[in-house]
Amino acid sequence: MTTATPSAPASLSPALLGAVSVGVLTAVQARINGQLGVRLEHAMAAAVVSFASGLLLIALISVLTPAGRRGAAALARGIRDHTIPWWMLVGGAAGAFTVGTQSFAVGIVGVSLFTVGIVAGQTVGGLVFDRIGFGPGGVVAVTVPRLVGGVLALGAVAVMLIAGDGLAGVPVWMVILPVFVGVGLAWQQATNGRLRARLGTPLTATLVNFVVGTVILTVLAVIVTLVGGPPATPPGEPWLYLGGVLGVTYIVMSAAIVARTGVLLFGLAAVSGQLVASLVLDALWPAPAGPGLLVEAITVVIGLASVSVAAFWRVRR
Numbered sequence: 001m002t003t004a005t006p007s008a009p010a011s012l013s014p015a016l017l018g019a020v021s022v023g024v025l026t027a028v029q030a031r032i033n034g035q036l037g038v039r040l041e042h043a044m045a046a047a048v049v050s051f052a053s054g055l056l057l058i059a060l061i062s063v064l065t066p067a068g069r070r071g072a073a074a075l076a077r078g079i080r081d082h083t084i085p086w087w088m089l090v091g092g093a094a095g096a097f098t099v100g101t102q103s104f105a106v107g108i109v110g111v112s113l114f115t116v117g118i119v120a121g122q123t124v125g126g127l128v129f130d131r132i133g134f135g136p137g138g139v140v141a142v143t144v145p146r147l148v149g150g151v152l153a154l155g156a157v158a159v160m161l162i163a164g165d166g167l168a169g170v171p172v173w174m175v176i177l178p179v180f181v182g183v184g185l186a187w188q189q190a191t192n193g194r195l196r197a198r199l200g201t202p203l204t205a206t207l208v209n210f211v212v213g214t215v216i217l218t219v220l221a222v223i224v225t226l227v228g229g230p231p232a233t234p235p236g237e238p239w240l241y242l243g244g245v246l247g248v249t250y251i252v253m254s255a256a257i258v259a260r261t262g263v264l265l266f267g268l269a270a271v272s273g274q275l276v277a278s279l280v281l282d283a284l285w286p287a288p289a290g291p292g293l294l295v296e297a298i299t300v301v302i303g304l305a306s307v308s309v310a311a312f313w314r315v316r317r
Contacts, residue, residue: 015257015260015261016261016265016269018253018256018257019257019261019265019266019269019270019273020269020270020272020273021250021253021273022250022253022254022257022266022270022273023269023270023271023272023273023274023275023276023277024273024274024276024277025246025249025250025253025273026246026250026270026273026274027111027115027273027274027277027278027281028246028277028281029050029099029102029243029246029247029250030102030106030111030114030115031106031111031281031285032050032239032240032242032243032246033046033047033050033099033102033103033106033243034102034103034104034105034106034108034111034114035106035240036049036050036103036235036240036241036243037102037103037104037106038108039232039234039235039240040231040232040234040235041231041232042221042224042225042228042230042231042232043100043103043104043224044100044103044217044220044221044224044225045221045224045225045230045231046103046231047096047099047100047102047103047217047220047221048214048217048218048221049241049243049244050099050103050241050243050244050247051095051096051099051210051213051214051217051244051247052214052218052244053241053243053244053245054210054243054244054245054247054248055207055210055211055213055214055244056244057244057245057248058203058206058207058210058248058252059207059210061203061248062203062204062207065203067200067201067203068201068203068204068207070200070201071199071200071201071203071204071205071207072204072207074198074199074200074204075199075204075208078198078199083198084195084198087191088191088194088195088198089195089208089212090191090212091187091188091191091192091195091205091208091209091212092208092209092210092211092212092213092214092216093184093212093213093216094181094184094185094187094188094191095188095209095210095212095213095247095251096212096213096214096216096217096220097180097181097184098181098184098185099213099217099243099247100217100220101114101177101178101181102114105174105177105178108174110278110281110282110286111274111277111278111281111282112275112278112279112282112296112299113174113178114178114278115178115271115274115275115278116156116157116178116275116299117157117176117177117178117179117181117182118178118179118181118182118185118271118274119153119154119156119157119182119271119274119275119303120153120154120157120179120182121178121179121180121181121182121183121184121185121186122153122182122183122185122186122267122268122270122271123150123153123154123182123267123268123271124150124182124183124186125182125183125184125185125186125187125267126150126186126262126265126266126267126268127142127146127147127150129186129187129190130142130262134187134190134194135189135190135193135194135258135259135262140262145309146265148306148309149268149306149309150268150306151306152302152303152305152306152309153268153271153302153303153306155302155306156275156298156299156300156302156303156306157299159295159298159299159302182267185267186267188209188254189254189255189258189266189267190258192205192206192209192251192254192255192258193254193255193258193259195208195255196255196256196259197259202251202252202253202254202255202256203252205251205255206248206251206252206255209251210247210248210251254266254270268303268306271303271306272300272303272304272306275296275299275300275303275304276300276304278296278300279293279296279297279300282296283296
């Protein structure tokens with residue numbers, strides 16, 4: 001006979017709360033970067049501003065803190081001795097892809113639509129990466145509760161896409177791209193977790209991400225500028241330039257938390273935070289296109305249910 005009983009250890013609760021906070025920060029960053037992209041009329045320029053400001057902050061922290069200096073020394077040794085493979089160093093490419101997509105999509109379709117696309121990508125990516133043992137915690141079994149949680153997350157995506165009346169005029173690629181962003185984020189979280197385990201600190205893993213991401217986005221921004229022209233006059237509101245600071249914060253948190261939760265569970269908890277924050281942001285600050293507040297509220301409930309099932313219940317035979 002199969003019965004369901006609560007099983008999440010108390011020690012996991014702070015990690016899950018941290019993962020939810022990562023999701024909230026991600027939603028806020030998406031809204032800021034999206035609005036900056038709209039105001040600059042240049043998505044890549046907005047992405048460069050976000051990443052470069054984050055790079056300056058994390059570089060300063062790395063220089064001023066003992067953990068940052070130890071991590072930099074460990075990174076140099078690992079590269080010199082070939083104990084850190086190249087693929088551990090390119091997680092910033094996924095971050096660049098995320099911020100670049102935020103900068104041109106969120107200002108048009110809103111945070112909620114962007115988030116539900118990420119839900120699908122993170123769910124699929126998290127299941128695969130945990131199953132093959134790509135994350136820092138090794139192979140994590142795809143148990144029935146975890147699978148049900150993933151299915152519920154995909155159900156939230158389906159509700160958003162099917163029931164959203166405001167999506168008729170949204171180009172298909174604006175819905176598809178966030179799905180790939182979600183897969184990239186799941187891969188980035190697993191990669192950063194492994195790099196953090198090698199270096200002993202999330203600071204240096206975050207620094208590597210921002211260096212790689214800034215280089216990629218700068219090259220893309222130059223190309224876009226040569227083809228389409230320069231950005232508009234920078235806006236004067238200081239809050240539009242906080243995307244990089246938020247990015248540093250949640251990437252450091254992600255690298256530290258994912259080893260405790262696993263890639264899928266982290267992704268589900270972070271997505272719940274994103275969904276709740278997205279609902280609030282879109283209610284207070286509606287985007288030109290979107291599925292509607294009622295549909296968004298339904299998907300938030302489904303997303304929270306998916307995390308609850310995956311985190312706090314297990315199947316006993």
